[in-house]
Amino acid sequence: MDRPVLQVALDLVELKRAVEIAGEALEGGVDWLEVGTPLIKSEGMNAVREIKKAYGVKTLADMKTIDTGSVEVEMAAKSGADVIIILGLSDDSTIQEAIRAARKYGAEVMADLINVPDPVERAKELEELGVDYINVHVGIDQQMKGMDPLDVLSKVVEAVSIPVAAAGGLDAEKAASCVALGARIVIVGSNIVKSRNVTESARRVREAIDEAWKEGRKVEMRRRSLEEETREILLKVSTPNISDAMHRARAMRDIYPIVRGKKVVGKAVTVSTMDGDWAKTVEAIDVAGKGDVIVIKCSGDTAAVWGELATRSCINKGIEGVIIDGAVRDVDDIRELGYPVFAKREVPNAGEPKGFGEINVKIECGGIEVKPGDWIVADDNGVMVIPKERAYEIARRALEVKKHEERIRGEIEDKGRTLAEIVELYKWEKVQ
Numbered sequence: 001m002d003r004p005v006l007q008v009a010l011d012l013v014e015l016k017r018a019v020e021i022a023g024e025a026l027e028g029g030v031d032w033l034e035v036g037t038p039l040i041k042s043e044g045m046n047a048v049r050e051i052k053k054a055y056g057v058k059t060l061a062d063m064k065t066i067d068t069g070s071v072e073v074e075m076a077a078k079s080g081a082d083v084i085i086i087l088g089l090s091d092d093s094t095i096q097e098a099i100r101a102a103r104k105y106g107a108e109v110m111a112d113l114i115n116v117p118d119p120v121e122r123a124k125e126l127e128e129l130g131v132d133y134i135n136v137h138v139g140i141d142q143q144m145k146g147m148d149p150l151d152v153l154s155k156v157v158e159a160v161s162i163p164v165a166a167a168g169g170l171d172a173e174k175a176a177s178c179v180a181l182g183a184r185i186v187i188v189g190s191n192i193v194k195s196r197n198v199t200e201s202a203r204r205v206r207e208a209i210d211e212a213w214k215e216g217r218k219v220e221m222r223r224r225s226l227e228e229e230t231r232e233i234l235l236k237v238s239t240p241n242i243s244d245a246m247h248r249a250r251a252m253r254d255i256y257p258i259v260r261g262k263k264v265v266g267k268a269v270t271v272s273t274m275d276g277d278w279a280k281t282v283e284a285i286d287v288a289g290k291g292d293v294i295v296i297k298c299s300g301d302t303a304a305v306w307g308e309l310a311t312r313s314c315i316n317k318g319i320e321g322v323i324i325d326g327a328v329r330d331v332d333d334i335r336e337l338g339y340p341v342f343a344k345r346e347v348p349n350a351g352e353p354k355g356f357g358e359i360n361v362k363i364e365c366g367g368i369e370v371k372p373g374d375w376i377v378a379d380d381n382g383v384m385v386i387p388k389e390r391a392y393e394i395a396r397r398a399l400e401v402k403k404h405e406e407r408i409r410g411e412i413e414d415k416g417r418t419l420a421e422i423v424e425l426y427k428w429e430k431v432q
């Protein structure tokens with residue numbers, strides 16, 4: 001049996017970069033080149049032509065066809081595609097038409113199971129209809145919600161006898177697990193094409209899948225909880241990454257780090273209190289646990305609701321940091337302790353502990369709504385709030401932003417290019 005195929009999905013929008021990245025990926029041991037859907041949408045069939053012409057290796061066109069199977073397969077095959085990817089969700093007649101056209105032009109058809117309600121049953125039907133490959137695929141937006149192709153892969157592999165591909169957020173480790181579960185083709189997009197060193201990233205996947213194939217490795221399916229994964233990812237990304245991932249959302253207004261160079265990641269314990277009334281803010285330290293962030297909204301900022309002793313108590317409890325839409329004092333001590341406190345104002349005077357206000361209610365801090373349990377990420381750029389319902393998704397999207405920037409940073413530093421050149425800025429300006 002041949003070793004598993006490594007296919008790179010060129011999910012970019014600039015053709016020149018895609019051609020260059022394809023070359024780097026081939027050097028790292030990639031076998032097949034997939035012209036990704038975003039590239040096809042931005043550059044049309046010319047992208048298929050150029051990629052095929054540049055390298056001559058097996059080229060796939062990810063058309064994601066849902067209708068007019070014959071027309072779309074014909075245009076991709078005539079442009080040089082050896083395999084055309086169509087949607088398994090399509091009507092059977094579309095699949096049959098696609099297969100007829102593929103046979104006529106000497107191409108093959110891969111059916112993508114993205115969004116198919118019963119992947120195992122549909123895979124059997126697609127095999128019966130005559131497709132050449134099945135692709136167990138979790139789309140990029142679905143990955144952001146925590147879906148994983150590994151969840152259903154082995155069942156599909158057992159159900160059909162044609163080669164099964166796996167795609168959707170694969171890195172070297174997951175790609176190896178896919179091979180161990182019976183995938184014959186491993187499709188990797190962002191973890192190769194967005195990395196700073198494409199050749200090296202491709203090589204890592206190549207080695208991992210070859211090793212899994214040789215060893216007939218058993219897969220360990222332990223998955224961390226979404227909360228564990230969310231924290232781990234948020235520790236890797238910056239607040240600018242998060243803002244971009246949230247469609248350029250704003251950080252809290254007028255809240256600044258008292259101690260620079262610190263990063264805070266954790267779930268909010270909220271406090272609503274009056275200007276200078278430090279009773280609830282200090283009580284919140286007993287409510288909060290390890291890994292939480294205390295977020296305080298004061299009615300004013302003329303007297304401090306926070307200081308050195310409260311800070312020391314937080315350190316004892318493993319609380320990640322404190323965000324105050326109000327005033328803080330003892331800032332010299334807090335700086336010495338190196339504890340991340342973010343606040344609106346620094347003052348020497350404290351207020352009185354009167355006990356007005358509440359803990360763990362919805363507040364507005366720095367002009368942004370914060371609910372108990374929302375995720376807070378703060379660094380020198382500012383304080384971002386991530387609604388708890390979308391925390392994992394936004395963390396994953398922020399990681400994609402970071403990866404994308406890493407690749408661009410590499411092109412600026414290593415190849416001496418400018419940002420405008422790399423992202424073809426003028427071409428993407430809005431048409432008036």
Ligand SMILES: O=C([C@H](O)CO)[C@H](O)[C@H](O)COP(=O)(O)O
Binds near residue numbers: 036139
């Ligand atoms: O098909 C894909 C997606 O729908 C965008 O067009 C990707 O090529 C596929 O998911 C592989 O990319 P990664 O998930 O980034 O590895």
